[in-house]
Amino acid sequence: MKLFISLIFSLTSLLLHAQGYVEAGYTPSRKFLDGKENKQGSGSMWQVAGRYTLPLRVKADESRRPTAWSVTISGMYARMDNKGMAATVSPDELLNIGLTVFHLHPLSERWYLMASLGAGLYATPDELSLKSILANGAVIFAYRLRDDLDIGIGAGVTNSYGVPLAMPMGFLKWDTDGRYKIDVEATNGLKASVARTFSDRFKAAFVLCDMDGMTAVVKENGQSKLYSATRLRSYLRPEIKIGKNGLSAYLNVGAELYHTVKVSDRSLKGFLSNFKDSENWEFDRSFFIMAGFKCRF
Secondary structure (H helix, E strand, O other), X not given: OHHHHHHHHHHHOOOOOOEXXXXXXXXXXXXXXXXXXXXXXXXXXXXXXXXXXXXXXXXXXXXXXXXXXXXXXXXXXXXXEEEEHHHHHXXXXXXXXXXXXEEEEEOOOOEEEEEEEEEEEEEOOOOOOHHHEEEEXXXXXXXXXXXXXXXXXXXXXXXXXXXXXXXXXXXXEEEOOOOEEEXXXXXXXXXXXXXXXXXXOEEEXXXXXXXXXXXXEEEEOOEEEEEEEEEEEEEEEEEEEEOOOOEEEEEEEEEEEEEEEEEXXXXXXXXXXXXXXXXXXXXXXXXEEEEEEEEEO
């Protein structure tokens, strides 16, 4: 289920220009809690991540509505220093590498189609196998209510739980211009921010909420299981342009408000267990910091 959050965040970020980023971050040690909020351990995390999107073909019709194909390569490596039950539930290392093809196509003056198809390696580095390869896809029909507001509905499919599973998806994108720029994206995840540009080289944003996820196929008692984690963060993000080549540096400083962890069977029963709160583990709230570079051509 957490795989869809990453998938659709990429889908709604489909761009018509080549762009990418690389970043590294740290979350210090915080308490690891069971379903009754009792401390069962602790853990910290280092993370390195990157993504690059390359347009393959972009064509506009007579109304300047684009039809586009693009491919995105993404990767994430996390190293965790867990103690107590946190070391039992969560692996020491996580590796997520994915390749996804995106398509954007206008259907009418206001309707358009977004679709994606991809596969990736979601595992711990010492347990790589064919079972670690997960595939996913999504189709969303979106409608432009206003120049700055789009809504939509669709479906996604994944083999994360062994058999292909499909589920409905909603879509919302609100993006305003002006002295203060408001950007809201919502599907199975959510990102909302308010930004202000102070000069040609410097801008700052307050990201009210930013949800992302991590997934890995792990072995437990000789059986294949799905480890998944969902994080919700709030932070300040100053950003400065470096030169005139589209390169920028940024710093995210804020709080990790929510970090839930779950290990499920790779089956329909395991998928349904995601809706049982009693089986969730959770890291306590904590400070975090992340720095990175992004480019656009």
